[in-house]
Amino acid sequence: MRRIxxxxxxxIVSLHYLAEYAAAxxxxxxxxxxxxxxxxxxxxxxxxxxxxxxxxxYFYYYxxxxxxxxxxxxxxxxxxxxxxxxxxxxxxxVAVSGLSGADSMRIFGKRISRPWSENGVSxxxxxxxxxxxxxxxxxxxxxxxxxDTVIVDASVVAYDTLYFHLDTGFVRxxxxxxxxxxxxxxxxxxxxxxxxxxxxxxxxxxxxPTLTVYYSDGGAESIYAGRRRRx
Numbered sequence: 245m246r247r248i249x250x251x252x253x254x255x256i257v258s259l260h261y262l263a264e265y266a267a268a269x270x271x272x273x274x275x276x277x278x279x280x281x282x283x284x285x286x287x288x289x290x291x292x293x294x295x296x297x298x299x300x301x302y303f304y305y306y307x308x309x310x311x312x313x314x315x316x317x318x319x320x321x322x323x324x325x326x327x328x329x330x331x332x333x334x335x336x337x338v339a340v341s342g343l344s345g346a347d348s349m350r351i352f353g354k355r356i357s358r359p360w361s362e363n364g365v366s367x368x369x370x371x372x373x374x375x376x377x378x379x380x381x382x383x384x385x386x387x388x389x390x391x392d393t394v395i396v397d398a399s400v401v402a403y404d405t406l407y408f409h410l411d412t413g414f415v416r417x418x419x420x421x422x423x424x425x426x427x428x429x430x431x432x433x434x435x436x437x438x439x440x441x442x443x444x445x446x447x448x449x450x451x452x453p454t455l456t457v458y459y460s461d462g463g464a465e466s467i468y469a470g471r472r473r474r475x
Contacts, residue, residue, distance in 0.1 A: 342437025
């Protein structure tokens with residue numbers, strides 16, 4: 245009798261996990277839908293949003309990368325208010341790493357607080373005309389949580405993939421309220437040379453940024469899916 249009860253309990257537990265697995269979903273958003281722009285203190289609007297790779301560097305002219313996944317609200321808006329967002333992962337592939345020896349830095353994102361133009365963004369202006377300047381040079385951002393910080397050092401080389409976990413409240417805000425995206429930034433730990441990520445304009449599809457959102461409509465989130473590259 246005990247053996248039968250044990251089998252029944254095991255079956256119930258198995259069905260529970262199967263139900264959770266079935267309820268879990270993920271969506272990897274179209275890499276071609278990115279809006280990115282390179283921001284360089286010395287050379288504003290140097291890429292006009294069409295560069296295949298962009299610097300994210302604190303020491304080398306304070307270069308920053310504004311990013312916005314334009315279709316996230318259209319793709320997930322329906323039913324969002326009752327949906328659980330379990331996680332969201334931004335994957336960026338390293339194009340150039342000038343780090344060596346003890347060089348290291350922190351890379352992170354902050355929420356952008358106003359509209360901006362991919363082909364006109366610069367350090368001073370968020371469009372190409374003086375009447376649409378940022379309130380703060382380098383980009384207008386908030387102090388609300390956006391994503392985790394990734395520390396990179398000389399062990400990170402070209403074609404490695406770095407993963408950034410977006411705050412789920414930020415994900416919901418982009419879907420249900422306003423979507424200005426975020427500003428990728430860097431902060432020195434030890435000075436080092438330039439550091440670059442591939443953008444959506446990279447000729448090789450596998451090098452382009454991806455954003456995967458994991459969610460569930462009434463069940464627990466489970467697995468990590470979608471295209472990912474590891475060293």
